[in-house]
């Protein structure tokens with residue numbers, strides 16, 4: 001049985017009306033019962049959630065549980081993360097009241113140059129080709145990251161948390177609807193590698209929902225790790241097999257590269273938002289810094305009064321995103337190579353200067369990076385700005401954990417694209433990342449390929465604290481869209497006072513640059529029309545954005561709550577009390593109308609029943625047409641009322657508003673043009689991915 005997201009939201013909001021959704025602590029979700037007291041996990045897959053809960057029940061802490069969840073995810077969600085990838089583990093250690101970041105991001109091998117992804121003519125090799133080559137594979141960090149986190153902040157070692165994963169790989173797990181969907185979408189990529197095809201597309205048949213996924217090679221690998229720890233990977237037989245496979249496919253990674261891999265412990269990025277403290281992943285991630293810039297920009301507006309997903313709120317939010325993403329492109333990459341002006345980018349006066357650039361009435365076409373160095377107090381890094389390339393958005397995993405002692409983990413983990421490079425290490429059963437393609441393909445910028453450098457990430461595992469007390473752990477996958485998913489969900493809780501589950505289900509938008517906006521089902525048509533009249537271009541069809549998993553601590557009553565996204569089988573489990581599994585959703589396509597209206601190249605979102613062709617001429621329902629063209633009040637025009645609704649002649653109205661109009665009667669397209677100067681780059685779909 002499938003539902004649409006907005007339907008769930010309506011039902012959910014109704015439920016929340018009966019049971020007040022928030023107490024004085026925002027985000028608290030009374031609809032989930034009285035809240036857990038002994039620990040909680042929120043994970044994108046129920047079996048990985050169970051692996052985590054098992055460890056918490058046995059007395060492990062949040063870091064122990066997170067390690068078990070990651071190892072299990074490698075088995076039950078093998079297309080998203082695993083020991084062939086990397087990630088950022090944010091840890092809040094209650095005893096020391098310390099927040100730290102374990103950076104297990106993949107590293108470039110030694111033998112690479114900034115021209116790695118250029119062809120003989122000096123042009124970037126197309127993404128579809130370069131992300132499946134051995135060159136795309138960076139030195140994995142996940143296993144060493146998990147081991148380091150356990151050693152420094154856990155109470156168990158890897159051999160004590162790996163059993164659920166071994167069992168799942170050996171006995172097999174039922175393929176759920178989302179894994180089946182991802183296998184189906186990636187059959188070709190998987191069939192380029194015999195080992196991967198044998199596991200996911202046995203005998204040429206992609207595994208379907210309900211089939212059993214058994215992974216004996218992966219079970220063997222996990223057993224080796226149980227006995228020998230990460231050494232068997234970084235300087236043993238697994239590493240040898242890994243580099244052999246990468247080299248077979250044009251990669252240069254050697255066993256020395258694996259031996260030289262280092263996990264780094266870093267200071268998180270911190271700032272405040274409306275009296276809450278934020279702490280998130282630092283460089284080489286651009287994620288939390290960009291999230292915090294967006295939130296600081298929004299702090300200058302009365303977000304609460306604007307209302308969740310109102311046209312006004314979405315306008316300011318989109319503009320704030322454009323400003324922050326412009327800075328991201330210019331200044332953020334691996335700080336071990338180039339200084340990032342973190343202090344300047346979050347400086348109150350710098351933010352004020354940037355905020356002033358937002359025009360309340362119009363989307364701004366020419367958003368450029370600012371000059372944060374003025375506020376940084378150090379010399380700028382002299383690298384050019386490289387135009388960002390559009391590449392497909394990745395989909396990996398975020399999960400959040402809290403234990404009974406108040407320790408928290410927010411862990412975003414990745415192999416980059418779904419199934420990473422598509423390369424499986426033969427006989428060892430795990431997928432290899434394509435994280436090298438998170439570097440710019442074009443040399444010259446701060447994020448160019450360099451030996452032993454970490455590619456820029458967008459992953460934004462984040463903690464929110466109140467008066468030094470843990471309050472929320474949150475994050476999402478989704479490449480650059482992670483940044484909008486995390487910022488929007490935090491505002492949904494803090495400003496819009498939603499319960500965490502409601503905040504996660506709220507439809508989201510994403511826009512990295514003018515003018516295109518990606519949107520989820522549930523952003524209302526009137527809202528989109530009003531925003532299009534301001535110059536934003538909403539994509540023709542909605543798409544899912546991200547997959548947020550969060551936990552909330554009601555610091556007034558000592559209770560834990562959680563929220564999980566429904567674009568996968570998101571699951572919240574408490575050691576006591578809470579058990580929630582999200583339901584699958586479906587995007588319904590709108591029926592096409594009798595003609596198309598394009599304004600300055602953008603297709604306007606009118607539904608079939610709002611459009612008519614009368615005597616060979618296009619008409620649109622009056623209120624909708626005027627909303628989309630930004631006309632306030634009713635124009636003095638004769639309307640046509642065939643069925644109680646009033647319609648206006650598009651051509652006449654547009655002409656009266658000064659548009660140049662073309663009506664292609666054969667193909668049924670009305671073209672309106674005005675303000676051409678506002679359209680900076682009509683081919684730019686505003687998508688940035690890593």
Ligand code: GLU
Pocket residue numbers: 393394395396397413414415416417435438456457458459476477478479480689690
């Ligand atoms: N490779 C992406 C990044 O590091 C993550 C992909 C994803 O989580 O969806 O930003």
